[in-house]
Amino acid sequence: MAQFQNDDLEYVVDDYYDMSEFEEDTSSESETPRNGGDSDFEDDFDMVHIHRKPKTDTSAVDVRNGKDIQGIPWERLNYTRDRYRQTRLKQYKNYESLWRSREDLDKECKEVEKGHSFYEFQFNTRLVKSTIVHFQLRNLLWATTKHDVYLMQNYSLMHWSSLLGRAKEVVSVAKPVNPTLNNPRSLAQSLSRVQISTMAVKENLWVAGGFHGELICKYLNQPGVVFCTKLTTEENAITNTVDIYRNPCGMLRIMAANNDAQVRVFDAENFACLNQFSFSWSVNNTAVSPDGKLLAVLGDSSECLLADADSGKVIGNLRGHLDYSFASAWHPDGRILATGNQDTTCRLWDVRNPSQSLAVLKGRMGAIRAVRFTSDGQFLAMAEPADFVHIFDSRSGFAKEQEIDLFGEIAGISFSPDTEALFVGVADRTYGSLLEFNRKHFSYYLDSIM
Structure with missing residues (x-):
């Protein structure tokens, strides 16, 4: 991973795009829930309540009436949306260090049928806006239900309820963080002013990594932080990725990977460090297979590794990418692994025959920084650093694609566990927001007849 000195938490990506020329009045307020009902987040805590401001939000009805999904007032600007899009495509500079020609790579990429619509726009709110501390x-951003999303906004973990149209601060890491767990084996220690670089939310547990090698764990239904520590004192030892998974015996585990080329495994009950794996390059991303047996290891190498999740022993090499990798995801069947790379592609691998990739999927202009499968395995989403999210239908052999076209840096993407919603976090001074898309349901029998 590239070394990056971050002295300004809130807008680390301003050198890439600054959309501050777009301004809009945000003075109106309302407290009316969007859909009625309640979200799954309890109101027991003394937290910040931020209510909907309709003039900053965009609904599906607004879009059908001609409004931009992000509320950008193109009619008041000196250029059209299409013209601005072409300018962005021409001016964007992808961070890359390819070791062979892009022409050869382009020949490998799968030809796909574009223009499909698997998820349709539902809502955009600017009451919460994601922030990024490292451009890679x-x-x-993580969704725990189709109505509940967690994201980082500066030093705060925020919860957004799409039912209530309301955001809450769950925890702040701007001030000192003291762990509530009293277990000598866990090596817990207090932290202060943590810049969150990565996070995961599963099974009522929030796990986050910090810009200076921190690890923070919190149960969402309990006040305070249960465990936190500094994984390493090495300089530039940012925590690049964290994962929450179950091992083959069903025990809940936490995995953290750092720039110090180490992967550490923790017990999610007493937070003791159970294992530590060493690699020859900085580890930017890891993913444990659904059965808990295989570990994908990606980092500052064009190769990706398959390792035994229990021992860390490397058992396979995945060769084909041209640059460093930062994203991976397993298909729910545990046979297909997707890897996202700075060479602007996502490769799909069948781990039963890893000698070459099954398919190479290409983005529009930048690295593939995030990849996600739906829980039923039907769709794969991949996000570029800015402007584009791509959704592929696995039933078509990943040959059918939907492209979501927006403006701004993408802080994260997440499908809801029931596959009904896709959320996209946008980091931008003016148009930072949370976009929600809902799954469209088709009759494949009728499609086949047509």
């Missing part, structure tokens, strides 16, 4: 790390 974008796992900063």
Whole structure:
């Protein structure tokens, strides 16, 4: 991973795009829930309540009436949306260091049928806006239900309820963080002013990594932080990725990977460090297979590794990418692994025959910084650093694609566990927001007849 000195937490990506020329009045307020009902987040804590401001939000009805999904007032600007899009495509500079020609890579990429619509726009709110602390790390948004999303906004973990149209601060790491766990084996220690670089939310547990090698764990239904520590004192030892998974015996585990080329495994009950794996390059991303047996290891190498999740022993090499990798995801069947790379592609691998990739999927202009499968395995989403999210239908052999076209840096993407919603976090001074898309349901029998 590239070394990056971050002295300004809130807008580390301003050198890439600054959309501050777009301004809009945000004075109106309302407290009316969007859909009625309640979200799954309890109101027991003394937290910040931020209510909907309709003039900053965009609904599906607004879009059908001609409004931009992000509320950008193109009619008041000196250029059209299409013209601005072409300018962005021409001016964007992808961070890359390819070891062979892009022409050869382009020949490998799968030809796909574009223009499909698997998820349709539902809602955009600017009451919460994602922030990014490192331009290569974008796992900063997670959905736990189709109505509940967690994201980082500066030093705060925020919860957004799409039912209530309301945001809450769950925890702040701007001030000193003291662990509530009293277990000598865990080596817990207090932290202060942590810049969150990556996070994961699963099984009622929030796990986050920090810009200076920190690890923070919190149960969402309990006040305070249960465990936190500094994994390493090495300089530039940012925590690049964290994962929450179950091992083959069903025990809940936490995995953290750092720039110091180490991967550490923790017990998610007493937070003791159970194992530590060493690699020859900085580890930017890891993913444990659904059965808990295989570990994908990606980092500052064009190769990706398959390792035994229990021992860390490397058992396979995945060769084909041209640059460093920062994202990976397993298909729910545990046979297909997707890897996202700075060479602007996502490769799909069948781990039963890893000698070459099954397919190479290409983005529009930048690295593939995030990849996600739906829980039923039907769709794969991949996000570029800015402007584009791509959704592929696995039933078509990943030959059918939907492209979501927006403006702004993408802090994270997440499908809801029931596959009904896709959320996209946008980091931008003016148009930072949370976009929600809902799954469209088709009759494949009728499609086949047509």
